[in-house]
Every structure is written in C-alpha cells, then in structure tokens.
Amino acid sequence: xxxxxxxxxxxxxxxxxxxxxxxxxxxxxxxxxxxxxxxxxxxxxxxxxxxxxxxxxxxxxxxxxxxxxxxxxxxxxxxxxxxxxxxxxxxxxxxxxxxxxxxxxxxxxxxxxxxxxxxxxxxxxxxxx
Numbered sequence: 001x002x003x004x005x006x007x008x009x010x011x012x013x014x015x016x017x018x019x020x021x022x023x024x025x026x027x028x029x030x031x032x033x034x035x036x037x038x039x040x041x042x043x044x045x046x047x048x049x050x051x052x053x054x055x056x057x058x059x060x061x062x063x064x065x066x067x068x069x070x071x072x073x074x075x076x077x078x079x080x081x082x083x084x085x086x087x088x089x090x091x092x093x094x095x096x097x098x099x100x101x102x103x104x105x106x107x108x109x110x111x112x113x114x115x116x117x118x119x120x121x122x123x124x125x126x127x128x129x
Contacts, residue, residue, distance in 0.1 A: 010049065011035070011069035019061050030069060040071040 011030060015021065023045050032040060045055045046068045055067050 009040075009071050011037075011071065012049075013067045013069065015061050015065045015067055017061060017063050017065075021057060021061075023055070023057050026067065026069075032071075037071065039074050041074045043070045043072045045069055 013026070013030075026045055027042055030042065032038070032042070044051065047053045047055045047066075049068050051068065051070050
C-alpha cells in the first residue's frame with residue numbers, strides 16, 4: 001500500500017496487484033496525525049474519487065488499484081459540561097440581617113390589630129353610652 005496523494009478531504013492509496021486487505025487493516029495503517037491531517041476522521045473507503053462506490057474488499061486485487069479514503073471534519077463537542085459547584089454557606093459579611101417574615105408573624109399582627117380594634121370599639125361605645 002503506497003500513499004499517492006493527500007488533500008484535506010481525501011487520501012489516495014495505491015494497492016499493489018495481489019494484495020489482500022480488509023477495510024480495518026487499511027484504516028489501521030493510516031495515521032492521520034503522522035500525515036499532518038488534523039481535525040478530520042475517516043468516513044469511508046471508496047473505489048472512485050467521487051465516493052460513489054464503496055471499495056469491495058471481498059474481491060481479489062487483480063491490478064494496481066487506487067483506494068480513496070474520504071475524510072470528514074471531526075465533530076467538536078459544543079462546550080464541555082460545566083461542573084456544578086456545591087452550594088456554599090454565605091459568609092458573615094454576605095448574610096442578610098433582615099428578619100425573616102413568615103405566616104406566623106402575619107397571624108400575630110392580625111391578632112394584635114383585632115385586639116386593638118376591639119378595645120377602641122368598646123371604649124367608644126362606653127363613651128357614647
């Protein structure tokens with residue numbers, strides 16, 4: 001197997017007459033990094049430069065034959081996942097000093113308003129009577 005030509009989308013190989021190979025053997029012999037082809041992966045092995053016919057490894061190579069290796073851009077991960085950080089307790093400087101108001105506080109206020117209102121109403125009735 002002899003390397004004939006390299007482009008950013010194709011590697012052309014010459015297979016000598018009588019050579020028996022499998023697609024896995026051809027792919028294993030192609031070192032893209034050593035060839036200076038980065039950012040690409042092998043998509044398929046073809047018998048024509050237009051990638052219309054997949055190379056048939058089941059047939060004997062009865063003449064010097066070209067294999068066209070189709071390269072495609074390697075898919076890039078969108079962005080690495082962001083590692084979620086554990087929740088941290090706020091420091092003393094960051095803590096909110098305002099008191100928490102809850103339902104219990106509103107009930108207490110309502111009772112106080114009712115009590116004061118009742119006292120005022122009773123006082124007014126006694127005064128008017």
